[in-house]
Amino acid sequence: SQQGEEDPQALSIQEGENATMNCSYKTSINNLQWYRQNSGRGLVHLILIRSNEREKHSGRLRVTLDTSKKSSSLLITASRAADTASYFCATDAGGGSEKLVFGKGMKLTVNP
Amino acid sequence: GAVVSQHPSWVICKSGTSVKIECRSLDFQATTMFWYRQFPKQSLMLMATSNEGSKATYEQGVEKDKFLINHASLTLSTLTVTSAHPEDSSFYICSARSVNEKLFFGSGTQLSVL
Numbered sequence: 001s002q003q004g005e006e007d008p009q010a011l012s013i014q015e016g017e018n019a020t021m022n023c024s025y026k027t028s029i030n031n032l033q034w035y036r037q038n039s040g041r042g043l044v045h046l047i048l049i050r051s052n053e054r055e056k057h058s059g060r061l062r063v064t065l066d067t068s069k070k071s072s073s074l075l076i077t078a079s080r081a082a083d084t085a086s087y088f089c090a091t092d093a094g095g096g097s098e099k100l101v102f103g104k105g106m107k108l109t110v111n112p
Numbered sequence: 113g114a115v116v117s118q119h120p121s122w123v124i125c126k127s128g129t130s131v132k133i134e135c136r137s138l139d140f141q142a143t144t145m146f147w148y149r150q151f152p153k154q155s156l157m158l159m160a161t162s163n164e165g166s167k168a169t170y171e172q173g174v175e176k177d178k179f180l181i182n183h184a185s186l187t188l189s190t191l192t193v194t195s196a197h198p199e200d201s202s203f204y205i206c207s208a209r210s211v212n213e214k215l216f217f218g219s220g221t222q223l224s225v226l
Contacts, residue, residue, distance in 0.1 A: 033215075035217075040203070040220065040222065041219050041220060042116075042118065042205055042217040042218050042219040042220045043156070043205065043207075043217040044217070045214065045215065045216070045217075088155060088156070099146070099158055099161065100146075100158070100215065101158075102148075102155045102156045102157075103155060104154065104155045105153075105154070105155050107153075
């Protein structure tokens with residue numbers, strides 16, 4: 001089955017609220033990354049968390065990683081309409097592979 | 113910051129024609145580039161890994177004769193969809209790996225085959 005599955009698949013919130021997206025994976029990883037994609041555009045790297053890290057912050061973003069549960073969460077605080085996009089988690093394929101395995105993605109809509 | 117330029121951003125072609133998509137790293141050298149395919153509302157699926165000066169490594173199920181990849185220099189990789197058919201219509205995205213192992217993505221190419 002596919003590694004890196006986000007939950008929920010779609011989320012609609014009001015501006016100012018926090019948005020939490022979860023991602024689960026199935027194999028051992030070296031790191032997990034979160035990306036953002038605006039409709040019809042390429043991906044923008046948001047944050048990378050290594051397997052030996054439990055939490056990481058970047059601006060309004062907070063990422064956690066629980067390797068025992070093979071899960072990660074991305075929290076966007078004080079959301080803005082401009083945060084509307086699809087968000088993907090991605091894990092390295094392991095075994096020294098350069099490849100990234102992307103999750104299904106989660107569509108976030110922030111209503112003004 | 114590092115920029116990856118992907119061109120064209122949008123192409124419509126007739127069935128049976130070939131389409132070439134370029135992916136350039138503008139201010140860094142990328143020994144490895146990746147090509148992805150994305151269907152509407154779905155995730156990115158890796159098609160192939162492209163290494164400069166060597167043959168691309170294709171993922172299972174991806175036809176190498178259908179999707180020709182050339183990585184002739186450290187800043188340019190091309191994907192050619194040969195004899196395109198409507199089922200090849202998709203969003204194609206490239207990414208380039210910098211020396212510090214960060215991935216930078218192109219803006220994608222929407223291919224529509226009539």
